[in-house]
Structure formats: structure tokens, C-alpha cells
Amino acid sequence: MKRLIVITLFLLAATAFITFKYFKNLNTSGMHAGNIIRTIPDNAAVVFEFTNEKSFYDIYNGNDLLKNLIGGQKISELDTVRKVLFGSAELGTSFNGRNVFISVHPLTTNQPDLLLTTSAAKDFDISRFDNLAAKQKAGMLITPLKIGEKRGYNIYFNSLKKRFYIINIDANIFSGSFSKELITLYANYKADRDKQAFMLLPDQQNSNSLANLYINYQRLGPLFSQLFKNSNTDIFKPFRLLPALAALNLNFKNDAIMFSGYSNIQTNKPGTYLNIFTKQQPVTNQLKDLYPATTAYAVNLAVSDPVKFSADLSEFYTNAGLHAEKDALFAKIKTETGLSLQREFANLLGNEFAVVTTRYQERIAIISVKNGSKLKPFVNNISRMITDDAGQFNYLKVPYFLLGDVFSAFKKPYFRVIDNYLILANSIKELDSYNDTYFNRKFLNKTQQYVKFDNLQAERSNVAFFMNFKNAQQILKNGLTDDYYSAYKNNPLSWKNFYAASYQFAATDKNFYTNFCLLQNQPDTVVNKKSD
Known part of the structure; x- marks a missing residue:
């Protein structure tokens, strides 16, 4: 019996010790994450979090993924x-194993920059910076600031010939x-x-994640x-308007950057177009197979x-003060054609x-319908026909009021x-170009690299943004500021080294489960796929 009691006490002590160590680790890492991120100025759009420990750096040693993501100069x-x-010997033990947050902020100079925020160990004394400053060959010149x-230091790095500014923001938090x-x-x-500027992860999930x-x-x-x-x-525009906060976990792959997690809607803010899709169920994506x-x-x-969806979109326009314009348009169509277009289109709309x-x-809209033969008389009735199978809408903004913001570029479009x-x-030439793509099967999914990329994407979603960087180069050249396009095009480490990016929302509990994927470039080949 005594032996049994001793064993039981030993197991209880071991359990208590392990539990203490576990929560101690949470306290020194994940538990502080919320305290640190709340100090970051709320004009930050994106925050990347990781743990300052050798194992994290070893994972990406010899791998250019993060260098391409952040940029070679910034990484250096x-x-x-x-x-x-x-x-350094003076600071290393106090900052090792701590959560590090790198946030991106727009500035008045029109040059966004990075802010690095972390915490030191509880027993850290800021005077250690002074001790480091007294060293002759530290590779940097440190002066008080x-x-x-706020007390801090101005640090001049000899190798970079550049100044780094660090301040003690609160208690043991430094930025x-x-x-x-x-x-x-x-x-x-x-x-x-x-005020919540960022969505926080539960402590245990934060502690177990490689990066967030x-x-x-x-x-x-x-x-x-x-x-x-x-x-x-219009690049990524609907997402930029969404009143939501996301917290995503890194899923490691050696040739792709992948994050997944939740984007939660801020219900205290006015809804936008994408809010409508939180009321739907995720759908298997098939239209992407028809991308040129x-x-x-x-x-x-x-x-x-x-x-x-049609009813919710109509309610959205009412809340946005556009119901009078919408109702006037469909009333005019009803008067002139006898067609209840909004109702008939909703009944024929696919998924x-x-x-x-x-x-x-070129800008092309691809809209799946349940029965193309039944749809033709309706669209013919609101259009002037140019050929037997192609025409132009007679009325302005029909696609916008039927399908929403993303279709606002199609004022009086041509159709087939x-x-x-x-x-x-928006032109017959563009319409004919897609006709050639469709019937000659000149689709993006015919390349091996796209097939590999597509295999990384979620099969189902409600909203999905896709970009092919090679195909987008001229658009980025015209759209990006000169400095940023030059960095994109000429730096050996930049986003041009990625094949494509996707950002997917799948509705869940009136929020969105989110997947973000960036695949690195690989040699591209043509795939012989059996066409339907």
C-alpha cells in the first residue's frame, strides 16, 4: 500500500510539474501575444507573428519563400x-523564444514600412542596451533615444549603414x-x-502554431x-472593403506559403457586398476550369x-440607398419588354x-446558368442582336444590379x-476572344503548374481571388507605383518568383473560413487533359 501511495504521489507531482512547465511556456509566449499585438498602432493592415527561436529559422534555412514574400532587402x-x-550575448537570452510581430504600416511618405514588436523576459533590465553600447566591436553604434x-535607443548598424530605432513601449515590450x-x-x-484592431488566437492555438x-x-x-x-x-477590391478581421495559421510547405484560419465579420460595422456570401453554403468551384x-x-x-442570393443582394441595395435606381431599372424593363427580369434571372442563375x-x-464575365436555352430568350429580349448568337444589352447596369459590385465594370455589355x-x-472583340478560348479549350488548367497550384486550393468556397503573376506583369507595371514595380521586376527576391496567389472564403457560421496560398515558380509544361 505504501508503495502504491508513493507511486501515486510521484505521478501527481510529475503531472503538476508538466502542467506548470506547459503553462509557463504559454505565459512566456502565447499568453503575451494578445498584450503585445494590442500595442501595435491600429493603422497596420497585416501582422506576421512567429517565435524567435532557432528551430523556426532552421526550417527556412536555404529556402527563399519568406525572402520572396517580404523582399530580399527587408529580410537582410x-x-x-x-x-x-x-x-548578442547581452540580449540573446532575454529575447530568445519570444513572440515577434512584424506589422506593415502606411506612412505619410507614401512608403509603407515595417514595425518589429516583441517582449523581453520579465527580469530584463533595459540597461543591458547600455552595456552593449560600451562594447567596442559590436558591429553597431548605440546611442540613447x-x-x-518613451525611452529607447538609436542603433547604427555598420554592415547596413542604416539606423534602427528601438523604444521600450510598455513594461517589457519593445518595438x-x-x-x-x-x-x-x-x-x-x-x-x-x-477597440479591437486584430482578431486574437486562443493561447494554446497560438503556442502550437509555427507562425500566424x-x-x-x-x-x-x-x-x-x-x-x-x-x-x-479593382485588384482584391471586394476584400479591402470587407469589415472583418482574420487570424490565420501557417501550414508549412517547402515550395508554397499557405495560411488558413478564420475571417470574422465585424457586425458593428456596415455590411458590404461580400457580407452577402456569409449567408450561403460553400460550393465546389468549377468555373476556374474555364479561365483563359x-x-x-x-x-x-x-x-x-x-x-x-438575389433577395439578399436586393436588400443590400436597399440598405445602401440604391433601391430606387434598381427598382426604376427593372420597372422600365418590365414596361418595355414585359419581362420580370430580376425574378426570371434568379430562377435560372447557376451556382x-x-x-x-x-x-x-480584356475583362470577361462567366456566369453559370441552369439552362442556357431558356436564358437566351430573356437576354435577347433586353438586347439588340449583332449576330445570331451575340448582342448588346439595351439597359445600363443590368449585371451590377443582378449580380453585384464585382460586375460594375459591365455597363452595357455584349453577351453570348x-x-x-x-x-x-465590354466589346465584341473580347467576346470573340473568349469564344475562341472556349471552343479551342485554351484554358489555364492545361498547364502542369496550374494543376499543382489548384491542388493546393480548397475545393469549395464562396469567394475566391486568383492572380497569375506572369500574366499580370503588364497590369502590375501599369498599376503599381514606379518604385514598387521596379522592386517587383528587378529585385532577385520578390513576388515575381511566385507562380500564382489565391485567397478563398468559405462561409461558416456567418463568417468565413479562409485559405491563402502562394506557390513558387517551377518549370512549366503543357498537360494533356481529357476535355469534356
Whole structure:
């Protein structure tokens, strides 16, 4: 009996010790994540989180994925900060194993920059920076810095010939940047404890994750306005308007960057077009198989209940103050043609509709319908026919009011019904171009690299954005600011080294399960696939 009691006590002690160590690890890593991220200025659009430990760096050692994602120069600068400053004997033990947050902020200089935020061990004394400054051959020159009430240091790295500014923001939380403007903004920033700028992960999920990506979608707008000449670019536009916060986990692959997690709708903010799709069920994506081989980027939308979608879209326009214009349009069509277009179209609408932009800046809408033969009389009735199978709508903004924001570019489009698809374009030339693509099967999915990329994507979604970087190069040249296009095109490590990107939303509990994928370039070959 005594032996049994001793064994039981030993097991209880071991369990208590393991539990203590587990929660101690959470306390030194995941538990502090929420405290740290709340101090980051809320104009950040994106925050990347990882743990400052050797195992993380070893995973990507010799791999260019993160270098291509962030840029060779930025990675070199961050690596110098890690090795020379935080890897020094004076600081290393206090910052090793800590959560590191790299956030992206738009600045008044129209040059977004990075902010690095982390915490030190509880027993850390800021005077260790002074001890490091006294060293003769540390590879850097450290001088005291004070911004407002915040104490910090101005660090000049000899190898970079560049200054890095670091401040003690609160307790043992430190933040640094190569931008004096950004660090000054941070030093003077007063966090609103009642305002949530980023969605937080549960402590255990955070602790078990290799890396995380946090996104405030509505903060992407100011960031895009500094990257693009036209801040109203339609690239990723519906996502930039969405009132939602995302927290995504990194899924490691050696040739792709993949994140997955949740994008939660902020119900205290006005809804946007994409909010409508949270009321649907995810749908198997098939229209992507009809994307032309020249596709630069595309948005694919999918609904499980087209009639409900039509009703929800109508309600959205009412809430947006557009119901009078919408009702007047469909009333005019009813008077002149006898057609209840909105109701008839909703009954014939299939489960998917997409807008594709090609490398030649052609814009094509592909809309699946339940029965193309039944649809033809309706669209013919509201159009002037140019050929036996192609015509042009007589009325403005019909696609916009039938299908939503993504179709706003099609004012009075040309159309053709091919099998069970309604094809729209802004010119006969574009319409004929897609006709050639369709009947000669000149689709993007004929290449091996696309097939590999598609295998990484979720099979079902409600909203999916896709970009092929090679096909989009001319569009990016015309759209990006000169500095950013030059960096994209000429730097050996940049996004041009990725084949494609996708961002997918699948509705779940009135929010979105989210998948983000970037696949690195590989030699491309043609695939002989059996066509239908």
C-alpha cells in the first residue's frame, strides 16, 4: 500500500510539474501575444507573428519563400537586427523564444514600412542596451533615444549603414523600425483597449502554431493606395472593403506559403457586398476550369441558393440607398419588354459567376446558368442582336444590379450564351476572344503548374481571388507605383518568383473560413487533359 501511495504521489507531482512547465511556456509566449499585438498602432493592415527561436529559422534555412514574400532587402535588414542586436550575448537570452510581430504600416511618405514588436523576459533590465553600447566591436553604434515619454535607443548598424530605432513601449515590450516616422508614431500611440484592431488566437492555438498572419481587411485600402497609382484599383477590391478581421495559421510547405484560419465579420460595422456570401453554403468551384490561359487575375463567386442570393443582394441595395435606381431599372424593363427580369434571372442563375481580367486587360464575365436555352430568350429580349448568337444589352447596369459590385465594370455589355454559361464583355472583340478560348479549350488548367497550384486550393468556397503573376506583369507595371514595380521586376527576391496567389472564403457560421496560398515558380509544361 505504501508503495502504491508513493507511486501515486510521484505521478501527481510529475503531472503538476508538466502542467506548470506547459503553462509557463504559454505565459512566456502565447499568453503575451494578445498584450503585445494590442500595442501595435491600429493603422497596420497585416501582422506576421512567429517565435524567435532557432528551430523556426532552421526550417527556412536555404529556402527563399519568406525572402520572396517580404523582399530580399527587408529580410537582410531584419536578419541583421536578429543576429547582431538580439543575438548578442547581452540580449540573446532575454529575447530568445519570444513572440515577434512584424506589422506593415502606411506612412505619410507614401512608403509603407515595417514595425518589429516583441517582449523581453520579465527580469530584463533595459540597461543591458547600455552595456552593449560600451562594447567596442559590436558591429553597431548605440546611442540613447527618447521620444516623448518613451525611452529607447538609436542603433547604427555598420554592415547596413542604416539606423534602427528601438523604444521600450510598455513594461517589457519593445518595438523597433528603420523608419523614424513609424517609431515616432508608435511612441505617441495610445491604444484603445475597447477597440479591437486584430482578431486574437486562443493561447494554446497560438503556442502550437509555427507562425500566424493577422489581417484587418479595411486597413488594406490605405496600404494599397501607397502601392498602386490608382488607389481604387479593382485588384482584391471586394476584400479591402470587407469589415472583418482574420487570424490565420501557417501550414508549412517547402515550395508554397499557405495560411488558413478564420475571417470574422465585424457586425458593428456596415455590411458590404461580400457580407452577402456569409449567408450561403460553400460550393465546389468549377468555373476556374474555364479561365483563359491568359488570365491575369479573377474573382470567382459561388452561392448554394441563387434565389436567396438575389433577395439578399436586393436588400443590400436597399440598405445602401440604391433601391430606387434598381427598382426604376427593372420597372422600365418590365414596361418595355414585359419581362420580370430580376425574378426570371434568379430562377435560372447557376451556382457560380466570375469576372476574369486577362494579360491583355480584356475583362470577361462567366456566369453559370441552369439552362442556357431558356436564358437566351430573356437576354435577347433586353438586347439588340449583332449576330445570331451575340448582342448588346439595351439597359445600363443590368449585371451590377443582378449580380453585384464585382460586375460594375459591365455597363452595357455584349453577351453570348455558350452552353450553360452567359458570357459578358465590354466589346465584341473580347467576346470573340473568349469564344475562341472556349471552343479551342485554351484554358489555364492545361498547364502542369496550374494543376499543382489548384491542388493546393480548397475545393469549395464562396469567394475566391486568383492572380497569375506572369500574366499580370503588364497590369502590375501599369498599376503599381514606379518604385514598387521596379522592386517587383528587378529585385532577385520578390513576388515575381511566385507562380500564382489565391485567397478563398468559405462561409461558416456567418463568417468565413479562409485559405491563402502562394506557390513558387517551377518549370512549366503543357498537360494533356481529357476535355469534356
